[in-house]
Amino acid sequence: RVRVVMDHRTGARAACAMLDGEGAFVAALRRADDFDPVAFEEFARLGNLREWFAPAVGWSRAHPLLSPKLFVDLCAIGNAAPSRVRTLLDASVELRDRCRTGGIPCLFLKGLPLASRFYGDLQRRHQYDIDVLVPPPAFPDALEQIIAMGFAPDSDAARARVQAIARGDASDVPQT
Secondary structure, three states, rough: OOOOOHHHHHHHHHHHHHHHHHHHHHHHHHOOOOHHHHHHHHHHHHHOHHHHHHHHHHOOOHHHHHHHHHHHHHHHHHHHHHHHHHHHHHHHHHHHHHHHHOOOOEEOOOOOOOOHHHOOHHOOOOOHHHHHHHHOOHHHHHHHHHHHOOOHHHHHHHHHHHHHHHOOOOOHOOOO
């Protein structure tokens, strides 16, 4: 199997051009000497940018520039995004409310806050989890709320990390 590689700057220009719509996106890809639809597909996958590029399926001039596989992937991502984001948003609101009620200070990081502020649409940023920061003394109470919501570490390594954080000695535990 031959792997076609595209200069990362071509993909980066296309990603930036998404902000300016169909014409700018198409022009960015057509200007590139090294553009290849399969290489662009790989760029989008490896960079976790498929959510960002998903609106391109609605732009007819972009269709010839998308590999058939990327087109199908972007359609599926675009169709699944509202439900996925709604689930994350609902869980975030519930956790925020539980923390407020319990007097637990918390700060939501990455994910939804970044998508809202910098991407202009919650569905345009790759996200599948919720990142929340709490002060060390509040960790046991926050963990109790998270578990009460039905969440739990999903691997032995994650469980070990949570236990180490709860003990206050997580410095030597690899992050998961």
